Amino acid sequence: MAQAIERLLETTVEQLHTFLKLKVVTEHEAKQVARRRRNLERALLQKEVTAKHYFRYIQYEHNVQLLLKRRMKNLGAKALTRSEKRILKRALFQQTSRVFFLFNRASRKFPMDWTVWKSYFKYCLQTSSFRLASRVLGRALARLPNLEELWLLAISFEFDHRKNMRAARIIAQRSLRQLINSQLLWREYFRIELYYLCRQIFQRQYLGLPIPQKEERDVSHAKDIFSDETNHGQILLRDDDASEDDREEDQLALDEEFNLAYQDSVSEESSSSAPERTSSVSFSFWEGGVVLLVFKHILGRWKTDDSFLASLVELVMETPFSPQVLKNEIRNLVLFHLRTQENCRFALMKGWFHTSNDAFQSDAFIDQLKEIILDIPKKDVLNRCCQLMDSLSLEEDFKASFLKWVDNNVILVDSSEGERRDLQESNDNLSQLVETWQQMKDEQDREDIERSIIGRLEQQIFHQTGVDTNQALFLIQFLNGEMGTLTSMNNLECLEKVRNLYDKLLYYCPMNVSIIRMAIHVEQGQKKQNLQRLRKLFDAWCELEGNTCIDCWLKYISLERRHNENRKVAQLYWKAMKMLQNKAEFIERFSMI
Template sequence: MAQVVERLLETTVEQLRIFQKLKVITEHEAKQISRKRRSLERNLLQRETTPKHYFRYLQYEHNVQLLLKRRVKKLDRKDVTSIDKTRLRRALFQQDSRVMFLFNRASRKFPMDWTVWKNYLKYCLQTNSSRLASRVLGRALARLPNLEELWLIAISFEFDHRKNMRAARVIAQRALRQLENSQLLWKEYFRIELYYLCRQLFQRQYLGLPIPEREKVENSQSFTELNHRDTVCSQEVSDDHIPLQDSDMEEDNEDNQLLLDEELDLVYRDISQHSSISHDSTKGSDQNQTISISVSFWEGCTVLLILKHILQKWETDDHFLASLVQLVMETPFSPQVLKNEIRSLIFSKLRTYENCRLALVKGWFQSDSNSLSSFQCNELLDQLKEIVRDIPTRDVLNRCCEVMDSLSMKEELKQSFLNWVSKLDRSLIEDSHTLIKTIQSESLDSLITTWQHIKDEKERKNMECFIIDRLEQEVFDSKDANVDNKKALLSIQFLNGEMGTLASLNNLECLERIRKLYDRILHLCPMNVSVIRIAIHVEERQNHDKQSIHRLRKLFDAWCEVEGSVCIDCWLQYITFERKCSGPHRVTQLYWKAMKMLQNKAEFMERFSLLQHQLQG
């Protein structure tokens, strides 16, 4: 170990001598730096090395780097010759490369740790090392291809930081082939295509160039051709490395040159071919049926194509579709044809979706001008009245008033709208209000039972949101000293998906609510074995990350403390868990701890040997 440490520190000796000779650091400081580096290197060569050891070493090297740069700036420039300045620059560069070297070692030692890659990327961006950040992103994506956050960072880095639309588009399409059910990735792909189109339109308007009238292009590629093309593309890219494109090439400097119309047309054709989707509900001859867009590139055909693709996958997700509509309406220089197409799409397919309708109305009038004219105010009132007729609920009425307030509408017009609402036939609204009253009087058991038998997706989702609100009021936000265990266990089973899949919450939100609930129950009653077992069951269904492993150990310790002298199952489950996560050392400790606490040691030894035989077999 000592020879390896000395070999790694040989490169820093000459660097410290240069700084010491030019009086940047003293002899005592140089010895102190070498001593500290030697101890940190020894920690990295230990068997039980963790990312914290690397981060501690990196933090120290970064502090040394900042100190050296600060002292070099304070040197008297008259006494320093040009040769000494060159040596100082080289020595500072060696210090920068040393930090990069440590990050590279940490990423090779822990290739599946996301925190290492995140800090590596953060440091590359802080030091303006775009090329190195691109390589690091490629290596990270090769190791963690199922990490949604990493794909989002890569797309944003290429599009927002390097202004390289081609590389961002390639990464976005590759991410969607890997994680095709990710809403965040689809929204990011939608965003970059929309911003790219608006940027090209702004560029032409600023230069005084006309918008070209391109021929309408339709996508007619079949589903089999698309699969063949995807397999060819996937064969060209190796599994170990996913290269990101370099923006230093002349063809990628899109901000410095004006793209040709023919090139943009080819871009659109390529996007259309990659985004063609067959209808899953049909087979046989209908399998070659694909989406057809009848607008040109400059009118937003690519954005509309992605939106229709998203609509096929998440047609019932009102909030997600409303966020896309709001993005189009609030982006400057969005084509008017694209807005009209989205408006017709909403009125034809999403007429009963209140979030999409309200986002469309609000964005439509906000994009026109800051102050509304009398004609626009009347048109706005007509559209809000139409929304109230289609969706007669009190929540929609309140949100329509909020839209009028956000658009700074006059009080006279707002009062006229409220008068119209008061004269409206309120039978449907009153029926919905009485339905809410009857639902509120029912118990949680009956509500969940009725929720399980609802077949309509929209109605099922509304009932689900109402049940979650009831859980928030009665269980989570209850100020009582005690918690009703029956309702608590029922809510855990409901949120855990044991009574049916949830649509309004994702898995992470459900898990956080469940953890909040059983933490509160165990804080009030730490000896509740039934809650401990349910908590262990919930945590074992999750991915074994650091947080879930820490929670499982605390729960198993609590279970063994309560029933450790009688129950053999708690020890066997604990041993099985530790065998998967830590190793044989921890299993041996638990075995002897169980032998001290259990009363029936013979049965435990027999069942432990059977468990060992099953796991080895």
């Protein structure tokens, strides 16, 4: 073991000698660094080594790197020759390479540990080593091909960070072949295609270039998007050997292939009573042909998932520079296929009238609401129509006339007695199932019953007549492990399900402060908090009770302080001073934080 340690540390002797010679470190500090490295290397060679040992070693080397940078900056003011500066830069580069070397050893020792790959990737971004970051993601995907978060990170890295649509599209298509039932990956693929189209349109408008006219193309090129590739084993994020001119030519050629002819493919529903819409109109890439094709695939796979489809519709309607032809076709698809799905209809309404360049047309808006009520004559839909009118600050006369029209022309339905009876029977069976689960001792049987309980609860929470808040809170309590230890799912799966439940509850009940506070409590109880999600929840809480509640502002400010967001703290302070009625009490409590 001693020989292996000395062999690993002999490469650092020359580096320490260089820093010692140029008086960056003292002799005592150099000996201390060598002794500390020897102890950390000895810990890595033990039998029961974990990823924490590697992280401890990496953190120490990173701290040494930061200290050397600070001291070299102080030495910069002194008279150093050009050769000495070059030697110092080379020695500092060796220190950075040492951190990469340790990350590489950790990834080879623990290839199935997602935290190791994630930390490795973040350090690559921190040091602007983008080519190495791409290779790290490729190696991680080869080891963990069934991890959604890893695929999403790779797609976002290529599209949002490197602005490389070709690589992002390839990764998205490979991820869908690996995890074809993942809604997150389908939504991400839909997002990058839409954003890429809007970005191209914005660039052409900014430069004063005309939008290319529609051209007829062979549909077989578009179908190749979802066809299997010949080399499944290779997972390459980017061809680093190709020049920038070659990549630009490939991108232009690929864009030409995506000038596809979009045709409606609803031939399977020819037996329905509604007239079939056989559109032979072709859509080019610049009119949103690729986005429409992806939306059609999603629509065929998740035709009954109202919330998921509504998020896509809202994304199209609210994205700037979205082609009007694309919006019109999405609107036609929603009205033709999803007329009875209220979330999609309301998402379409919000986007259609919020992003309209023309003056707001109250009569057209009321007509659309009347169509929704006629298609979905339910009381909760009427309440959501009233909330939508209030959000748009519509005059009270329009609201009163709309409610009068509903009373005279529409019979609103609620849960029938048979539905209530079925729901009560299912609740009784569910309570018996929970009692059986609590008495079970066999792990396999407990796991099966847990899966059954979770599936039943998810079906009962969002039924056709509304949302059952009590059942949702019961399921959240069950998933949090407050009723016992879950064995069917790990903590990440439970947390993801709890987050989805809270998102759905807040979608149906956006004004419920108690649900928002419980969602914040659940998120803050996690070891790794989702800061972006917490900010959205706190923003909603402050928007609802920001005039009277001081606790919402103080807790929000405390959250930002823990993450060292001083600029955000100042913004929240002045926003609270503007909204709160009791400013003196807020100032007194703020000074005590």
